[in-house]
Amino acid sequence: MDKDKLKALYQQWNQGPVNQALGKTPERANCEHTPAGIPNQRLYTPLSLDEAGFDYAKDLGFPGQFPYTRGREPLGYRSNYWLFMQYAGCGDADEANKRYRYLLSQGQAGISVAFDLPTQVGLDSDDPMADGEVGKIGVAVSSLQDLERVFDGIPLNKMRQISLVANAMSSIILAMFIALAEKQGVSVDECTLRIQNDVLKEFISRGAYIFPPEPSIRLTTDVVTYCAENHHAWLPLTLCGYHIREAGANAVQEVAYCLANGLAYMDEVARRGAPMERVLPQLSAFCAVNMNFFEEVAKFRALRRLWARLVRERYGVGPEVNLGLSLVNFTAGSSLTAQQPMNNIVRVAVECLAGVLGGCQSLFPCSMDEAFATPTEAAVKVALRTQQIIANETGIGDTVDPMGGSYYLESLTSEIEERALKMIEEIESLGGSVKAIDQGYFRRNIDEASYQWQKQVDTGERSIVGVNAYQESDEAPMEIFRPPAETQQRQIARLQKLREERDNDQVRQALERVRAVAATEENLIPAMVEAVKAYATMGEICGVLRSVFGEHNEGDI
């Protein structure tokens, strides 16, 4: 249709039926903006796209091709569904082993290993700071021996993917998996290992840091370049927006901060002379799927497009290099309510839909009871079934990027990209992510966004069912998972026995080697592999690194 004619019809509609309807019932105030503050027009038409200068070839293109708005894979889900994943791990190695065997028997394609907090911050289970935390939110892994037990009877090559939430200590965990594969007698390249390895977001939001930012980036880079040289199929870095979002950032900040961190890593990887055409296609992004459906779908598409555009220019790679980020989408834990918790099943289902329509490669659903505790097996099963239902019964994957071309969605996608780019430019003008962390830029902006959201909920401007709307006074209690008792003592006893039985001279030599390499620019992974094979513990290796790198301390605020 002729543009001017369409404009005239649009005006007629606004002046006629719209005005009449407004005379009867005014519009809701809370439909004016998305949660990230992007204005919502009343109606989107081809005119909206024209005004934004939208160009199909330039802005959308085709799935699997630059700028990857319509997805990383040319076939979408027409050949394979996304990977059904579940974040799990609890207790000691034997308990985690049992849970993983169960999940794999239920049709899960891979395992995502949750480590307990002491492990994540490089402390052994018998460290005084670990008291009460051992095996609580993940499995305790103090040495290679623990990992051997976690994967007892589960050959690494029997899974499509193993995903590791390892960040500040990712280099040591990588070394442990290399050693474990050798012990199991499987080729490490027969399965895909995904290592989160995004340490900057630990300073910005999640808090599981060990060393100061600069040496932390060095360790991240060691993992990336080691994998680029030795394990081409592995995914050595996942850029994380999830934790930033969950800490209270909005969807635009999530995209911007996540990608700004990505640039910080890639600048360092490029400086060290790694082959960017090999590194860039191995990158993933890990973001939250929250409840505002269209904003979330648009966010994933904007994220992919913006990253591809940023890095193609910055690192000068050719068109043959796949710059489409592999998306790991995880439903938002913060959107779950402790009130009327069964409703969370519905929330997770809606979020899973948005995650799939955003074009994820793997999807993690939360379980309904996570506002109380680590989920029960029954709750986990409902979450797994949720995505099986979405994949098998809705037809959502029968065509590639089914939402592409929606006037609203494409407008939001462009708007999010534009706003996120401005934020990235702001961060770059401060000197990049590390400088911005030092200056408190991220925390300040996230605090503001999270407090604003809380106020909107407190005033009722944003409704959350069960929390500030449709409340019930007496709710039936839900069955809650109780972490296995005696885990801590059992784990500590095993660790102390290991220290007595291993060859301690060999351990000392291996640790000295780690110390020596840490002081140079040489890649630390080979020295770490030797150390973990000698059964040096997580705490011992990190202790050596702490003595070289120092420790990050947040201090009083």
Place this chain on the structure above:
Amino acid sequence: MPKRHRIMLAKAGLDGHDRGVRVVAMGLRDANFEVIYTGRRQTPEHIVNAAIQEDVDAIGLSILSGAHMTLFARILDLLKDKEAEDIMVFGGGIIPPDDAQELKKMGVKHIFGPGTAMDTIVTAINQTMQQREAI
């Protein structure tokens, strides 16, 4: 003009989730409390010493890692040892209802779970402060 109460908000142990505690810090400040936030990864010893040194009226502990039974107990014990039991202890985070009951029996005054309105927190703390001062 009523007394302006001083509250220390703290993250004990290794838990890094601090969205809740930071939002509560801002909310309490807006409700005219004086708020000191310790930052993450503090030991119970550090928190109790700092609370006594800063002469606070209450300690609010945020724990989402499942270590609440250990860490609250430690804080309460230390306060007892140092004869500082007049400092009110409250908390929040991911704490199962049964544990919340148990913590209250141990002497934790309030547990604010997910979804608690800021207003509820402010009112509860104010009431406890008034009761305490009425004694």
